[in-house]
Amino acid sequence: MRRLLSVHAHPDDESSKGAGTMARYAAEGAQVTVVSCTGGESGDVLNEAFADTVHAARDMAGLRRVEMRRAQEALGIDHIWLGYVDSGLPDEGEPVRPLSFATIPVEVSGRPLVRIIRRLRPQVVVTYDERGGYPHPDHIRCHEITMWAIEHAASDASPELGEPWAVSKVYYDRMSSSDKVEAYLADYELHDPESDRIERIREMAEWMRDRTPRVTTRVDVSDHLDARDAALRAHASQVAPDTPYFFWPHDVVRRAWPTEDYELVRSTVGETLPETDLFAGIDEE
Template sequence: MRRLLAVHAHPDDESSKGAATLARYAAEGADVTVVSCTGGESGSVLNERFELGHRAARDMTGVRRLEMAAAQAALGIGHAWLGYVDSGMPDEGEPLRALSFATIPLEISGRPLVRLIRRLMPQVVVTYDQTGGYPHPDHIRCHEVTMWAVEHAAAGLPELGEPWEVQKLYFDRSMSGARLHALLTALEATSPDDDRLPFMREWAERLGTRGDTMTTRIDVGAHLDARDVALRAHASQVDPESRFFFWPNELLRQVWPTDDYELVRSRVQGEPQEDDLFAGVEED
């Protein structure tokens, strides 16, 4: 049985980063689980078209739990809450929310993830790199917690269950300069008057060579629609006219039909470039 665990900071992150990969492996029969480290309760409504703003004002936690359940169903995956409070994104010089995820010592906040890894026994874990993908304190902490938990799940802490060694650990690299430049070139060729092009050129320049350390490209062309359904399920956060949907899926399938990753830790033999997160993995 193949088992994949993806560790994310907030509900909606799993749908904007590698969701089609999750849908593909789940459809192929793998046991796929997403962990949301926080409940996203410190977030604001980011979608001006969101119809339940009055409800979010009263109960953002409840709204985001319902959205996560809908996204989970769209992807066909399992889900677990790590149980921490969203730290928010305070202005420079402002403190983080008291007792939130990023404020809790790593040796405490990592323990529930150790227990979960030992219970689920994933061969493969996916998370963010040390930058968090962007500098939200919960994304950075998510990276730190995942690295700590993968290490400590393999040995010690007997009160948290039987040891389990993850065979492969990946960082998400789907937002890469190479991908954006390829899509931009295709859009310029097919739609030279598209009013999105100036923004996309600026975005491509800003990304530069970001993500050029990718080692693994997963063909997800058949699962992009499931990703879109999952993204739209997070209606408080995702505007259906936002940049998440800039690229028609048909264009993605022709130009860049993959989710991309960097293999950063492996206990198995493999090739320098892969097309499968489970390449070389010993299944049980």
């Protein structure tokens, strides 16, 4: 069986980064598991239209768990909480919340992830790059503990955490790029040149200019856009109906850029790049 582990900082990250990929592989029979390193309890309500503000004010941690469960069901995946406290996003010069995820030593916070890797035995792990995708302290620490845990899980160290397991392939999420926005702009100019969206897309393209991360692997998710959107909407306190995630109609996505994109950063099975499958080169078990 193919087994994919995707490690994220907060609940809702899994739905904005690679949700279509996870829905596709789950639908194809793979074991797909998301690890959320924190509970997202330091987050605010980001959706002005969110109705259950009483629940959010009383129990943000509990609300985020309810939302994560709904997203999990939408994608058809398994989910594990790593159990650390959301560090929040402090203002420049302000300290990170004491005893939160970003303050825990990697060799401590990475141990439960080692246990998870050794128990689930994923061939493929997906996470963020060393910048965290964006400089949130929990995203950066998510990258750090994931890479540490992958190395540690393959070694003979800490036998109490399970039998060693070597992950075959490690990918970084590369969902955002100027090339993608340019492709959407070209599609609008061709198919809907009178659209009132075009000027906004041109502004987006200018703002995104030269943001071209290395991409080795493009996974077609055109048949799983509804599941991706349902997972995003499940995080109702965080994802507003007018969020840019919903800006692109599905027909435009399918024509212009129907893939979710990744960078292969480690492989024990060789490389034949570019790829269209995260499991390329991995034998079925």
